[in-house]
Amino acid sequence: MFSPQTEEKFSKLVSRYPSKRSALIPMLLFAQDEKGPLTGEIVDYVARYLHLTPLEVEEVISFYSMLTKKPRGKFHLQVCTNISCMLRGADKIWERVKEKTGLKPGQVSADGVVSIEEVECMGACTTAPALQVNYDFYENLTVERVDQLLEDLGRRKGPDTSPDSEQMESSPRRRHDAEHPRATRLLTAGMAAKDSRSLENFLAREGYQTAEKVLKSMNADQIIEEVKKSGLRGRGGAGFSTGMKWGFVPRQSPKPKYLVCNADESEPGTCKDRPLLEYDPHQLIEGMIIAARALECHQAYIYIRGEYRYLFNIVSRAVEEAYARGFLGKNIFGSGWNLELATHTGAGAYICGEETALLESLEGKRGYPRIKPPFPAVVGLYGCPTVVNNVETLSAIPHILKNGGEWYAKFGPEKNGGTRLFSVSGHVERPGNYEVPMGTTLRTLIEDFAGGVRQGHQLKAIIPGGSSTPILTADKIDTPLTFEDIAKAGSMLGSGAVIVMDETTCIVNVARVLTRFYAHESCGWCVPCREGTVWMRKIFNRYHDGFGRKEDIDLLDSVAKKILGHTHCPLGDASAMPVISAIKNFRSEFEEHLKLGACPLEKNLVAV
Ligand SMILES: Cc1cc2nc3c(=O)[nH]c(=O)nc-3n(C[C@H](O)[C@H](O)[C@H](O)COP(=O)(O)O)c2cc1C
Numbered sequence: 001m002f003s004p005q006t007e008e009k010f011s012k013l014v015s016r017y018p019s020k021r022s023a024l025i026p027m028l029l030f031a032q033d034e035k036g037p038l039t040g041e042i043v044d045y046v047a048r049y050l051h052l053t054p055l056e057v058e059e060v061i062s063f064y065s066m067l068t069k070k071p072r073g074k075f076h077l078q079v080c081t082n083i084s085c086m087l088r089g090a091d092k093i094w095e096r097v098k099e100k101t102g103l104k105p106g107q108v109s110a111d112g113v114v115s116i117e118e119v120e121c122m123g124a125c126t127t128a129p130a131l132q133v134n135y136d137f138y139e140n141l142t143v144e145r146v147d148q149l150l151e152d153l154g155r156r157k158g159p160d161t162s163p164d165s166e167q168m169e170s171s172p173r174r175r176h177d178a179e180h181p182r183a184t185r186l187l188t189a190g191m192a193a194k195d196s197r198s199l200e201n202f203l204a205r206e207g208y209q210t211a212e213k214v215l216k217s218m219n220a221d222q223i224i225e226e227v228k229k230s231g232l233r234g235r236g237g238a239g240f241s242t243g244m245k246w247g248f249v250p251r252q253s254p255k256p257k258y259l260v261c262n263a264d265e266s267e268p269g270t271c272k273d274r275p276l277l278e279y280d281p282h283q284l285i286e287g288m289i290i291a292a293r294a295l296e297c298h299q300a301y302i303y304i305r306g307e308y309r310y311l312f313n314i315v316s317r318a319v320e321e322a323y324a325r326g327f328l329g330k331n332i333f334g335s336g337w338n339l340e341l342a343t344h345t346g347a348g349a350y351i352c353g354e355e356t357a358l359l360e361s362l363e364g365k366r367g368y369p370r371i372k373p374p375f376p377a378v379v380g381l382y383g384c385p386t387v388v389n390n391v392e393t394l395s396a397i398p399h400i401l402k403n404g405g406e407w408y409a410k411f412g413p414e415k416n417g418g419t420r421l422f423s424v425s426g427h428v429e430r431p432g433n434y435e436v437p438m439g440t441t442l443r444t445l446i447e448d449f450a451g452g453v454r455q456g457h458q459l460k461a462i463i464p465g466g467s468s469t470p471i472l473t474a475d476k477i478d479t480p481l482t483f484e485d486i487a488k489a490g491s492m493l494g495s496g497a498v499i500v501m502d503e504t505t506c507i508v509n510v511a512r513v514l515t516r517f518y519a520h521e522s523c524g525w526c527v528p529c530r531e532g533t534v535w536m537r538k539i540f541n542r543y544h545d546g547f548g549r550k551e552d553i554d555l556l557d558s559v560a561k562k563i564l565g566h567t568h569c570p571l572g573d574a575s576a577m578p579v580i581s582a583i584k585n586f587r588s589e590f591e592e593h594l595k596l597g598a599c600p601l602e603k604n605l606v607a608v
Pocket residue numbers: 233234235236237238239240242262263264265266267350351352353354355356388389390391393394569570571574
């Protein structure tokens with residue numbers, strides 16, 4: 001049914017996992033890449049291949065937004081209108097795409113060439129506004145560039161957007177790590193070179209030497225001790241001590257142990273793992289080798305969000321290169337240690353960034369979060385002890401083991417060791433990913449690194465840690481970027497995504513866009529989250545359009561507070577916190593909408 005190349009991909013996939021079912025999501029994606037919509041025939045084929053029922057395959061297809069049973073054009077345009085893109089004019093881009101193509105969302109042009117879709121965050125926040133043509137990113141868009149792109153597609157002069165296109169991997173359109181003379185180059189040290197992702201370049205930077213030394217001279221306890229000393233706290237969002245987490249894995253367990261790198265990066269505003277994967281994949285692999293030794297684990301996976309397909313290709317190639325040199329596989333560096341490492345692709349579901357949902361997804365299921373405890377360190381992938389760590393966390397490990405935990409800790413203040421890569425997006429002069437020591441203030445990051453609020457405008461609000469963290473008022477700009485200081489200021493450091501808003505921003509609209517995202521991404525398992533996010537979305541839509549009612553403000557606050565703390569996983573909290581903080585810190589703006597019967601900042605809206 002499929003080409004020999006796709007069949008080969010299928011058989012390689014299946015060999016990567018102890019359970020065949022784990023291959024399901026990537027297999028469906030590869031099947032779709034070749035054949036288009038996932039027809040009943042494809043479902044039956046995949047089900048037979050993996051010894052599943054067609055129903056088990058169908059329930060997975062209906063969960064992931066990138067898997068589809070509907071036809072698409074040869075060029076499928078997906079325009080992001082989530083927060084960072086919205087702040088930089090995504091609505092105009094989306095309107096232009098609809099106007100120029102004459103298509104409605106989901107429609108395919110009569111000649112089958114183009115289809116369009118409005119999508120949530122795709123991880124191009126510092127290069128917003130952005131769209132994807134199939135898997136290919138187009139960033140820093142203007143209306144003129146959209147016109148040009150659509151003309152090219154119309155004349156079928158479009159780029160090679162096949163999933164394995166090399167053009168996509170080296171696209172000059174991107175550059176999302178921002179150069180700055182005062183940046184602390186630790187994790188981003190190697191990125192300046194043009195060929196930084198190549199193994200040769202990595203080896204020239206003493207790459208893999210630390211892993212070799214560690215494997216030949218340190219035991220698990222010694223590695224964990226060094227990581228504890230470093231004060232490294234997880235860069236995925238929760239900020240848990242990495243050394244402590246590693247220490248929870250029961251060493252005596254007779255079961256296999258797993259290490260999983262979380263490269264799902266889907267929190268709106270966040271795109272800092274992208275440059276680490278794109279420009280320095282070997283740094284991550286070296287970190288994973290050391291982590292695996294500390295956990296006494298012999299099998300590791302890198303779970304990469306589906307939209308980052310070109311990164312899946314780049315990282316997969318880096319893994320192959322590492323195998324070819326004996327840095328992965330059996331008897332690494334002649335140390336007697338074995339480690340198998342495989343890349344895995346998601347298929348569009350924010351919830352799969354949550355570690356237990358990620359593990360479900362890696363097992364080939366819908367991404368429903370698991371109830372904790374037990375925590376993954378004890379019962380994780382396939383019911384075995386598992387550590388899930390973020391890309392940035394693991395990329396820091398070689399530096400810690402090379403220079404010592406104390407050296408790393410000294411970059412930041414107490415309990416906040418090291419540097420961190422912050423994605424600064426929104427209304428700043430120079431959006432970008434900036435590496436700075438922990439404890440740097442929001443002011444330094446925004447004004448010195450990101451060039452300050454765009455010219456002629458004033459700061460109004462900051463989201464300091466990704467879309468799920470409470471919105472801060474401008475007077476909090478002198479807060480240091482530590483977990484504790486940002487909490488004291490009333491928010492969370494989260495995923496390190498700093499979203500900057502100036503006085504032209506309507507906070508009601510910001511809360512509306514964020515609520516739309518959480519309503520879209522709720523997995524539907526917990527009633528407060530499933531129903532509450534949709535209620536809030538409906539209220540916000542009419543409220544922002546000028547059809548608000550007096551009681552809506554307290555109603556929104558009350559719905560959000562009924563979600564907060566009442567769901568199995570923190571997605572519910574994530575949806576509630578921006579709303580509660582918007583009402584608390586910007587209530588007068590909500591009231592003004594009521595008074596005017598319209599958005600005070602978008603006077604073109606119809607007043608009633
Ligand atoms: C809804 C939700 C989404 C998340 N998304 C991500 C993500 O995209 N990437 C990530 O590393 N962690 C994400 N996390 C955090 C993970 O659950 C987990 O804490 C993290 O991967 C652990 O790695 P760390 O200790 O290195 O931070 C998310 C958590 C929640 C609740």
